[in-house]
Amino acid sequence: MSDFFNSGWSNYITLVSLVGIVWCIWLLASQRKAKVIHTADGAVADTGHVWDGDLRELNNPLPRWWAWMFLLSCIFALVYLVLFPGLGSFPGVAGYTTDGALMSSMTEANDELKPVYAKYVKMDIEEVAADPKAREMGQRLFLNSCAQCHGSDAGGAKGFPNLTDGDWLYGGSPENIKTTLINGRNGVMPAYGHLETAQIVDLANYVRSLSGLPADDAKVARGAELFKSNCVACHGVDGKGNIALGAPNLTDKTWLYGGSEATIVETLTKGRMAMMPSQDKVLSPEKIHLLTAYVWGLSNNKTAAAK
């Protein structure tokens, strides 16, 4: 609760707050009356204070209700400080925290939306993906929560997969996508910096040849040997990857970080760390359901007309 670096601050702030309120009440009470001079010419009574020879302080009394409101404000302040945080690190007896308020209003908002999602939660992903209204909602969720990395069109960026091309690191079934969303993913390409630079170039050429990109034949031949001893564990003998590990297919011309020789050399030398954050704590299950359908539909809904 307390964000002060020592309890002295907390006590100091508590004291200042309370003394301030008490001082306000004392001020109101002590200034109830004043000596007022009545003059022979029947003018408005004044306090005898004169400035600049002709500026006199008159007694134009405040209305009584104003004084009551002032006092009530002071009492309100005291009650508030007992109930809510305000007196240094005293948490208040009402048990209010901003964090709790946020959580409860989020729960409330999600509960309010439950009926909107209710009919979709009961449907299969394929069905939801075919529903234009659900796609609209899915797109809005996507633009809010996913587009920062994957792009507004879900086409990805360097290091962030394209979600529209039917090529999946961890598999493209609705269940796989949902798992990805709920738990997140950690993709690791280990670094092979211990190999000779020439060997890495050979490997890169072999990898390019897998997807039919132009490569140096001699290097490709040498690289094939290196591939067998270093890479097949994850990428498979044929380089087709492994969705259980999220190891990319190296034969399909889809590159997460780029397919130029230089980029592949960089990937091999330094390795890559990729992270899909878990959405479990961020989005409600209903929203994850809808997002799964939207993402699945991006590459499977060829019939779905674009918005």
Add this chain to the structure above:
Amino acid sequence: MSNHSPIGKPIPIDVIEESLYEIRRKIYPRSVSGLFARWRLILVFATQLLFYGLPWISWNDRQAVLFDLIQRKFYIFGLVLWPQDVIYLTLLLILSALALFLFTAIAGRLFCGYACPQTVYTEIFMWIERKVEGDRFARIRLDGEEWPWGIRKWRLKITKHFLWLLIAFWTGFTFIGYFTPIETLGAAFLHLSLGPWQTFWLCFYSFATWGNAGFMREQVCKYMCPYARFQSVMVDKDTFLVTYDKVRGEPRGSRNKSADHATLGLGDCVDCSICVQVCPTGIDIRDGLQYMCIGCGACIDACDQVMEKVDYPKGLIRYTTERAIEEKETNQSAIRHILRPRVLIYIAFITVLTSAFLISLVTRNPLRVDVMRDRGALAREVDGVRIENIYRIQIMNASENNMNVQLKASGLSDLRILNSQGELVTEIAVGPASNLLIPVKVSTTVGAHEPGNYPIHFDVIGREVSGSELITRTRDEKSSFIIPR
């Protein structure tokens, strides 16, 4: 201020310890008739006809004036304002302020006296009070000691409050009717199915009307209102104000109608105190200008009637300026001072701003477009053939007609716009008073341009279908296109 003798300090006769807080003395204004009372009546009717009437007018199958906070659209007859149009609200507020400055500079607290809701509702409530309980003296007697609480007193008080609450409720109801369609609101009220917030605001505004116009009255002007404070300091020597002509009136005193008051050494003021009795803030205007005066002119009407009765010229209390009183000028010459630099500057400002306001309203483009570049993905190469940049395009159609929108991009060679499904974007239909957000990919040929950041334009052409005619609306939005290394 007023009764301070310039000779020096007044002679103290008594020093009393007095309270600095006082219980409010209830004010019983006497009814008044005359020129200014009639003007106030006209303004009460005009403002209230507008306020109570507007929500019931229809336009294009909807309420003509509706401030839809949930949809964030303000409908004002043929105009639909969106949050993006907040500049109009700003201009309107600035214009209102300038108009207030202008009126105050010319004739003091005109707004307070004739058009302020506080004055207007107090006026309506006092009219009911007079009809039910009688005029000033009857009311004073009714509230006084000699009228114990009995059948009649209860009957009068209950009748008065019932009528007050009725008007207060109707006022609150009308006010809410500007924010939710008033006909559905009425139906919901009759079925007792109002939402919690509607109920709260309905009660709040009804209670506020009843409290302010029934009980607080002049207290609002004296202690709460900020406009009262700054209007009080915006008057100068040439401002027309409700003024008691001290030179003509003093020394005051009662006299026989037949007596020649010049020989009695008296001024024109017969000290009948009618001006004090009619004053809604309970002040004595004969003490000179004071901050509680709301400039309603009730004392002018009352005093003129008395002057007529005793055959003195009217205008002992009148609208006049400090300079005119000091220099014994006629009002004709005081009127010549109205167009002084300050007033001319206000008028110039108002003219310029009003023109700007109207011109921009008339030429307002109901097609709005926002282009937002994706920040995460700067650019990508597709199949080694094209370079793609990603944008979100928000198209808003602020008109009340359907609009067909075409998108083009220019600024680089061979720019194509595709939607997220990879289809060419041709025509997009945007419904009336609605908006669309579409993510698009804009692409150009690889190698056609050096790496770098290029400005591009989105040329948006909307065809608004208004009845049988097409209105073309265009927007040109700038953005940037990045060619990666």
